[in-house]
Amino acid sequence: MTSLDDLPIRDDLRGKSPYGAPQKHVPVALNVNENTHPIPDDVAHDIVARVAAAIIGLNRYPDREFTELRTALARYLGHDLVPEQLWAANGSNEVLQHVLQAFGGPGRTALGFGPTYSMYGLLSSGTGTGWIAADRDGDFELPPETAVAAIERHDPDIVLLCSPNNPTGTPLSLETIAAVADAARGVVVVDEAYQEFADPGTPSALTLLEGRPRLLVSRTMSKAFAFAGARVGYLAADPAVIDALRLVRLPYHLSALTQAAALGALAHAGEMLAMVDEIRAQRERITRELRVLGFHPYRSGANFVLFGGVADPHAVFEALLDRGILIREIGLPGCLRVTAGTEAETTAFLEAMASFAPSTPANA
Numbered sequence: 015m016t017s018l019d020d021l022p023i024r025d026d027l028r029g030k031s032p033y034g035a036p037q038k039h040v041p042v043a044l045n046v047n048e049n050t051h052p053i054p055d056d057v058a059h060d061i062v063a064r065v066a067a068a069i070i071g072l073n074r075y076p077d078r079e080f081t082e083l084r085t086a087l088a089r090y091l092g093h094d095l096v097p098e099q100l101w102a103a104n105g106s107n108e109v110l111q112h113v114l115q116a117f118g119g120p121g122r123t124a125l126g127f128g129p130t131y132s133m134y135g136l137l138s139s140g141t142g143t144g145w146i147a148a149d150r151d152g153d154f155e156l157p158p159e160t161a162v163a164a165i166e167r168h169d170p171d172i173v174l175l176c177s178p179n180n181p182t183g184t185p186l187s188l189e190t191i192a193a194v195a196d197a198a199r200g201v202v203v204v205d206e207a208y209q210e211f212a213d214p215g216t217p218s219a220l221t222l223l224e225g226r227p228r229l230l231v232s233r234t235m236s237k238a239f240a241f242a243g244a245r246v247g248y249l250a251a252d253p254a255v256i257d258a259l260r261l262v263r264l265p266y267h268l269s270a271l272t273q274a275a276a277l278g279a280l281a282h283a284g285e286m287l288a289m290v291d292e293i294r295a296q297r298e299r300i301t302r303e304l305r306v307l308g309f310h311p312y313r314s315g316a317n318f319v320l321f322g323g324v325a326d327p328h329a330v331f332e333a334l335l336d337r338g339i340l341i342r343e344i345g346l347p348g349c350l351r352v353t354a355g356t357e358a359e360t361t362a363f364l365e366a367m368a369s370f371a372p373s374t375p376a377n378a
């Protein structure tokens with residue numbers, strides 16, 4: 015048997031582990047922040063019809079510039095964006111990889127504020143970019159002064175701001191984003207994967223794009239849009255940034271099927287996003303009820319909650335799994351993360367957590 019160590023792989027990949035959130039078939043899967051509500055039937059039928067039509071033309075390469083999709087994404091985002099400012103790829107992970115390929119690479123660095131999205135480090139190493147995890151303040155908050163001090167100390171080529179932050183849920187203020195954009199020499203990516211779950215009235219970093227050609231805002235259809243399986247992420251920035259990403263993408267990277275499916279979903283954006291208010295309500299319920307049980311939920315602007323006060327996170331993770339409930343161990347001491355699911359899924363999780371409450375005799 016050949017092992018990885020026997021292969022002549024790149025030295026900088028030796029000893030690394032791939033992204034590996036467990037994929038298990040369980041009744042209640044609340045571990046990767048999907049929208050757990052299924053796609054509405056009528057929307058699904060329209061998407062099927064569009065994909066079926068696209069199949070007839072699969073002998074040809076797809077539109078390399080996915081112009082129709084970029085137009086639909088610009089319309090969805092609003093903020094007076096034009097198609098020339100939009101980019102898309104197979105998940106925002108691929109969008110971020112394009113950014114790292116174009117603006118990072120050997121001898122360059124990307125900086126984020128840990129704990130943050132684990133893919134930032136992996137995408138950095140995959141592109142030979144040095145990864146710097148700077149610190150946050152208490153309760154994972156990131157005020158402008160803390161962020162700017164790290165930028166000045168490390169002078170990174172790329173800054174990755176996760177807003178709100180995964181895995182902590184922490185919302186990020188526009189003040190911090192603007193201060194980072196002003197202080198940084200390199201490009202600043204604001205990863206708004208969970209923006210649709212923010213409290214109503216929360217401004218997007220899209221409002222800061224005007225006059226800031228090195229500011230990039232990425233989004234995804236994987237979370238609020240209930241389209242994780244289709245793999246569609248996108249980004250808005252200055253048209254010159256889009257030209258830079260074009261230099262590193264593979265030709266025809268977005269298949270005709272993906273483009274057709276995404277266009278179908280975007281044509282029904284209202285229906286696809288119909289459950290967002292309900293999911294936000296379940297997030298608030300998780301926060302409220304975990305606090306009553308004696309856990310320490312952190313502030314969240316996303317569709318998940320990080321909570322501390324867990325004596326043995328791995329034991330709780332395993333005990334929940336025995337009951338068919340999958341949540342996320344993220345390696346933070348005393349903490350676990352759970353996605354806000356349907357009301358029934360959330361109830362199953364909360365009822366199970368009651369037996370691990372710090373204040374109950376069972377755990378005393």
Ligand SMILES: *Cc1c(COP(=O)(O)O)cnc(C)c1O
Pocket residue numbers: 047104105106107108131176180205207233234235236237242245246247
């Ligand atoms: C889930 C997530 C993404 C989305 O990844 P896709 O590749 O679009 O599915 C991006 N950023 C963060 C912080 C995430 O949590």
